[in-house]
Amino acid sequence: MRYLLRKMSSVIMTLFLVTVITFIVFEIIPGDPIAAKLGIEADKVQIEALRKELQLDQPLIVRYKDWIGNALKGDLGISIRFDEPVINLIQIRMMVTSRLALIALVITIIIGVPLSIITAKYDNKGIGIGTSIFSQIGMALPSFWLGILMTYLFGLVLKQFIPGRYVPMEQNFVQGLNYLLYPAIAIAIPKIAVVVRYLRNAIMDQTNQDYVRTAYSKGLRSHQVMVRHILRNALIPVITIMGMIIADILGGSLIIEQVFTIPGIGRLLIMGISNRDFPLVQGMVIYIALIVIAINLLVDIMYHFIDPRIKLN
Amino acid sequence: MNQLLDVKDLSIAFETNEGLLKAVSNVSFQLHENAILGIVGESGCGKSITAMSLINLLPSNAIVSSNQMLFNGMDLRSIDKNKLYEIRGKDIAIIFQEPMTSLNPLMKVGQQITEMIRLHENSTLKEAKQKTQWMMKKVGLSNVKKLYHSYTHELSGGMLQRVMIAMAMICQPKILIADEPTTALDVTIQAQILELMKQLNKENHTSIIFISHDLGVIKEMCTEVMVMYLGYCVEKADTSVLLKHPAHPYTYGLLQSIPNPKKGKSRLYAIPGRILKLSERPKGCPFCTRCKRATEKCRTQLPELQEISTNHFVRCFYPLDHPQN
Numbered sequence: 274m275r276y277l278l279r280k281m282s283s284v285i286m287t288l289f290l291v292t293v294i295t296f297i298v299f300e301i302i303p304g305d306p307i308a309a310k311l312g313i314e315a316d317k318v319q320i321e322a323l324r325k326e327l328q329l330d331q332p333l334i335v336r337y338k339d340w341i342g343n344a345l346k347g348d349l350g351i352s353i354r355f356d357e358p359v360i361n362l363i364q365i366r367m368m369v370t371s372r373l374a375l376i377a378l379v380i381t382i383i384i385g386v387p388l389s390i391i392t393a394k395y396d397n398k399g400i401g402i403g404t405s406i407f408s409q410i411g412m413a414l415p416s417f418w419l420g421i422l423m424t425y426l427f428g429l430v431l432k433q434f435i436p437g438r439y440v441p442m443e444q445n446f447v448q449g450l451n452y453l454l455y456p457a458i459a460i461a462i463p464k465i466a467v468v469v470r471y472l473r474n475a476i477m478d479q480t481n482q483d484y485v486r487t488a489y490s491k492g493l494r495s496h497q498v499m500v501r502h503i504l505r506n507a508l509i510p511v512i513t514i515m516g517m518i519i520a521d522i523l524g525g526s527l528i529i530e531q532v533f534t535i536p537g538i539g540r541l542l543i544m545g546i547s548n549r550d551f552p553l554v555q556g557m558v559i560y561i562a563l564i565v566i567a568i569n570l571l572v573d574i575m576y577h578f579i580d581p582r583i584k585l586n
Numbered sequence: 587m588n589q590l591l592d593v594k595d596l597s598i599a600f601e602t603n604e605g606l607l608k609a610v611s612n613v614s615f616q617l618h619e620n621a622i623l624g625i626v627g628e629s630g631c632g633k634s635i636t637a638m639s640l641i642n643l644l645p646s647n648a649i650v651s652s653n654q655m656l657f658n659g660m661d662l663r664s665i666d667k668n669k670l671y672e673i674r675g676k677d678i679a680i681i682f683q684e685p686m687t688s689l690n691p692l693m694k695v696g697q698q699i700t701e702m703i704r705l706h707e708n709s710t711l712k713e714a715k716q717k718t719q720w721m722m723k724k725v726g727l728s729n730v731k732k733l734y735h736s737y738t739h740e741l742s743g744g745m746l747q748r749v750m751i752a753m754a755m756i757c758q759p760k761i762l763i764a765d766e767p768t769t770a771l772d773v774t775i776q777a778q779i780l781e782l783m784k785q786l787n788k789e790n791h792t793s794i795i796f797i798s799h800d801l802g803v804i805k806e807m808c809t810e811v812m813v814m815y816l817g818y819c820v821e822k823a824d825t826s827v828l829l830k831h832p833a834h835p836y837t838y839g840l841l842q843s844i845p846n847p848k849k850g851k852s853r854l855y856a857i858p859g860r861i862l863k864l865s866e867r868p869k870g871c872p873f874c875t876r877c878k879r880a881t882e883k884c885r886t887q888l889p890e891l892q893e894i895s896t897n898h899f900v901r902c903f904y905p906l907d908h909p910q911n
Binding site for chain 1: 641643671672673674675676679680682684687688689690691692693701702705706737739750753
């Protein structure tokens, strides 16, 4: 209970600070949402009317107060660029991004975990060295570069999908999956490299522990020792990394969505910023902050379940 | 008495960056049914790895060779992997030195015992659970229903060592290897654990290989003792003989270093010098650098293990307490 209270207060504090900072940043950076919407040749009366409507004539503090008041009621305002409620915009894009994230995460886990085990087991042999090199390179590769490479290879050469197009899963499930799979792979490769690096080290650390020798002395086979004893202990330090990876993917892989023209959170954010669409950006900042907070909370709770030595308070 | 274990000329070396390091040289020993064999020596003398080599629990850079390693008529050197997994835990079980780190911190202690039963016996989870709780009671744990669901960090060292013993004894192994089982425990708990092991030895007819650096503890526990120094067996005899007539200067030194309250305020005896690294082992007698009686012969020639009286072996040119000297 006390844990929850403490956690809640820190959540509120974080959200407050995040919104204040974005408000101020938007005040400082050059650019004008009205010019972005009406064009440079709009006449003065029109501009003045829109300025009033958007309350841009009011001082910063008043605007923030109004905005936060509405946000608390669940109303994040209306996007200047799209003339649609911000919440609706985010919800639609969120469906796309969360699917992409889920696929990327599944790929990361089903490839990353077995690969870590193999690398740890054959540390100094060919496979181990090979995967070490892969993980080193994989971490250094930017995923947008992988994305461009994959668009070229699978899109233009192998014609697996049409670059620049996107088919939602609702329309055609197989096609939709296909359009999310390649960007998911581009996201997953560097993440797999990170997982392999950390999990391999954790497994190798655990393999030298006394309890592993005990497990062998009981007559367990090495795969049983790995699955029942080593892996669970090795996962503890990796959970934090996994949490960061999930938050990173869900927060919108900005560039990947741009490269594969996927209408997800990342593209929405970029559009919002380039149009100085502050209600939209403000809403998305809150959304991303909430995701990061939720995932951190989830990591804490998972620690509690995996490691009996850790109590939440 | 039947011979349960017969090891001849066991040598163990480790492949390291500095080359091949010989850790155990030509050690032979037998273990009889119901017997408790003590292996004593300072840290690094090879006593633990001698025992671990029986069920191949050494790190992968270890090279083991021997002329014979018979367990119950079966040669442990040539058994296949499946048989080895079967012997581990079921026929030869081990209790380790550090109960706090030798159990899995994320697994309930009861489950760790149950895992052993399920591995070697065909029993349902329920039966295995009941057997676990029965065994936990037998090794002197109370409130076993609750303890079954505890984790290692919730129990004391003494309790954990009891759990370890319960785990090792649950399949009624023929041999129990106890690798310094009381070194990490408080002295008061130490006596209780030793008593428990003696009791299990009597009731279950389990033979024990008891590894310790403490001759005082060995004295209480063992029927036979083997003294090791730098990988060599330097003396081997029945406990009573060894204590009364130590023949090797090293054994004598060890006996002198046991604190004796009756002696009054005298200074505690310590064997002079330090333990050598494996890489600096002398050419002759391994103990020659610390031995007061060492001669030129000791420094250049390795003495053979010789039988100076029935079942009393010593590796020394000038054994103590011997008519010739």
